[in-house]
Amino acid sequence: MDRLPLQLQRMMAAGRDALAAATAGAIAWALASWLFGHTHPVFAMVTSIVCLAPGLPNHGRQAMGIILGVTIGILVGEAALQFPLIGTGGPGMALLRMIIAILLSMMVGASFGLPAVVPIQAGVSAVLVLAMGAESAGWHRMQDVIIGAGVGLFFSQILLTPDPLRLIDRAMGELLTRIAAGLDLAAQAVEEASPRRAEIAQSHLSRVQETIGALQNGIDSARYEARWSLRGRIAANRVRREAERVEHDAIRLGASALLLGDALLVAIREGDPPPAGLDADLRSLAASCRARMIGSAPAAPEMTATAGSGIAWAAVSVQMRALGAILTARAQA
Numbered sequence: 626m627d628r629l630p631l632q633l634q635r636m637m638a639a640g641r642d643a644l645a646a647a648t649a650g651a652i653a654w655a656l657a658s659w660l661f662g663h664t665h666p667v668f669a670m671v672t673s674i675v676c677l678a679p680g681l682p683n684h685g686r687q688a689m690g691i692i693l694g695v696t697i698g699i700l701v702g703e704a705a706l707q708f709p710l711i712g713t714g715g716p717g718m719a720l721l722r723m724i725i726a727i728l729l730s731m732m733v734g735a736s737f738g739l740p741a742v743v744p745i746q747a748g749v750s751a752v753l754v755l756a757m758g759a760e761s762a763g764w765h766r767m768q769d770v771i772i773g774a775g776v777g778l779f780f781s782q783i784l785l786t787p788d789p790l791r792l793i794d795r796a797m798g799e800l801l802t803r804i805a806a807g808l809d810l811a812a813q814a815v816e817e818a819s820p821r822r823a824e825i826a827q828s829h830l831s832r833v834q835e836t837i838g839a840l841q842n843g844i845d846s847a848r849y850e851a852r853w854s855l856r857g858r859i860a861a862n863r864v865r866r867e868a869e870r871v872e873h874d875a876i877r878l879g880a881s882a883l884l885l886g887d888a889l890l891v892a893i894r895e896g897d898p899p900p901a902g903l904d905a906d907l908r909s910l911a912a913s914c915r916a917r918m919i920g921s922a923p924a925a926p927e928m929t930a931t932a933g934s935g936i937a938w939a940a941v942s943v944q945m946r947a948l949g950a951i952l953t954a955r956a957q958a
Contacts, residue, residue, distance in 0.1 A: 646679075649773075652776050656772050661772075668766050668770055668773065672769065693739070694743040697730055698746060705725070722755065726754075789854075789856075790860060800840050803832070805914035808907050808911035811830070813904075823890045827890045830885060851864040882948065917955060
């Protein structure tokens, strides 16, 4: 029972790809029947499913790997059929020929340095050609595979490819959400002049570095899509520029948030009264973070807090202005 929520979570995560695989398989079956007159185009449906199965790191590479592996296996199997069985070995010689064909096809498939699907499909295709004959498992199967892989590529490269720029925006949004929450806690600490509240705010802002790690994963995913998907390649230059800008801004935002949390804790512990309006400025910065998260932020607001409340509070003001300057630059970019 304890594992049930995790199992359901995994099922939900796989649902989108599973639905795509089932739909693509049906389309591939219908196309192979219509275009080539195949009565049972099982290989077309199977290929689409293998291309779009849940858990694959890249569906496009999977499709291309299947086509390459099947081609290698058919060619090796066809070549093996050209060598007639000799002597009276019968089944033993046939099995030896199949072993040699599998070995050769898988070695050739592995030589490309591509995912494991290539040598797997190469070996399986060689077996099918030798076991079922070239007429049933050669060009006939290749037609089905081309249809299945083509449908899989259409789904993976056009219909279901995530927008790499949106991946970057989502990752930056998570970082800005974390900073905004920390700024709200900081404003509450200033309003109450509470060292305990300041410790909570400082702890929250210090954990921004963890969110930066998650943001880097999002950027890496965007770069991967820009390299291996049609949609990503179209926007590759924009993805590269935005990824570099976001990486740079994220480091600066994280450093400013961390220093702000530390400075705030020191200032409140020293006991000097905070500048008037400082809590409102912190909330304005938090609102600017949230607005920037949805792409509608104006320039960061001017700091309105009065000065002259001591060196510790001046350090807080410096970090707030630094954070505001980064948000302003992002809003104007």
